[in-house]
Amino acid sequence: MEQTRGRFTGPPLTPRTAVIWSVLRAELDRRGDEELTVLDVGGGTGGFAVPLAQAGHRVTVVDASPDALAALTRRAADAGAGDRVHAVQGDGDALAGLVEPASVDLVLCHAVLEVVDDPAPVVASLAAALRPGGAASVLVAGRAAAVLGRAMNGHLTAAATLAADPCGSTGPRDTLRRRYDADTAAALLRAAGLAVEEIHGVRVLADLLPAAVADGQPAALLELERALAAQPPYRDLAAQLHLFARRPATPPDRPVRPRA
Numbered sequence: 001m002e003q004t005r006g007r008f009t010g011p012p013l014t015p016r017t018a019v020i021w022s023v024l025r026a027e028l029d030r031r032g033d034e035e036l037t038v039l040d041v042g043g044g045t046g047g048f049a050v051p052l053a054q055a056g057h058r059v060t061v062v063d064a065s066p067d068a069l070a071a072l073t074r075r076a077a078d079a080g081a082g083d084r085v086h087a088v089q090g091d092g093d094a095l096a097g098l099v100e101p102a103s104v105d106l107v108l109c110h111a112v113l114e115v116v117d118d119p120a121p122v123v124a125s126l127a128a129a130l131r132p133g134g135a136a137s138v139l140v141a142g143r144a145a146a147v148l149g150r151a152m153n154g155h156l157t158a159a160a161t162l163a164a165d166p167c168g169s170t171g172p173r174d175t176l177r178r179r180y181d182a183d184t185a186a187a188l189l190r191a192a193g194l195a196v197e198e199i200h201g202v203r204v205l206a207d208l209l210p211a212a213v214a215d216g217q218p219a220a221l222l223e224l225e226r227a228l229a230a231q232p233p234y235r236d237l238a239a240q241l242h243l244f245a246r247r248p249a250t251p252p253d254r255p256v257r258p259r260a
């Protein structure tokens, strides 16, 4: 793994991570040699946080789970990046008490908005933590893939419920509270004042293919995932949607009040 800032290559790529890393790498390249302040909300055991710290950035992971944070701390130490990873137990919708407002260059929130009680305050918290011009990497569960997945496995009632439910959930026994389409996910970020720059599908095909194909042709699968990731309708059928958004560098124009 490359450790020099500005020439970040990232960890080995898989269908779960390749598209996200390529978007993040473009942002890191854009920032050149700067040491970035990164915040990973619900960062879990550090699958993204630790490589970013290895690349020389300062990463704070806020997560509700002490067990995940303990695993993160071990992983960061094993990777030789323990001094650049700060683990904080806390809630994603109460970042103001944990992270200085407008202090973060890059915020990650991956696979979290579908499990929290209410996603809007979490996204508002992410946006408030970003400096003007800072970027957000948000990964959410896709609704269409879940509908197709249920149907293909013969669970037609669950598929119909999931398709019709306003939140994209099958109900209280569903492991996720909600799922998103590209439009609903983008609207959530825009409501918090973020400008959505890119939307990609993650795992368009990976979960649909027989294991023999996925395991037998990993390089071809990776290439096809990358080729389809940004293209509707393929993008919209992905198991997860990745949104890359930015806090505008200047606040939107205030309406000019006519003189009395």
Ligand SMILES: C[S@@+](CC[C@H](N)C(=O)[O-])C[C@H]1O[C@@H](n2cnc3c(N)ncnc32)[C@H](O)[C@@H]1O
Pocket (backbone or CB within 6 Å): 041, 042, 043, 044, 045, 047, 062, 063, 064, 065, 068, 090, 091, 092, 093, 109, 110, 111, 112, 115, 116, 117
């Ligand atoms: C599915 S895991 C995703 C972990 C990591 N972001 C990834 O993509 O591999 C969800 C994580 O969010 C954390 N989490 C759930 N609700 C949270 C909340 N309200 N505030 C902070 N973290 C939360 C969980 O403890 C867990 O580590």
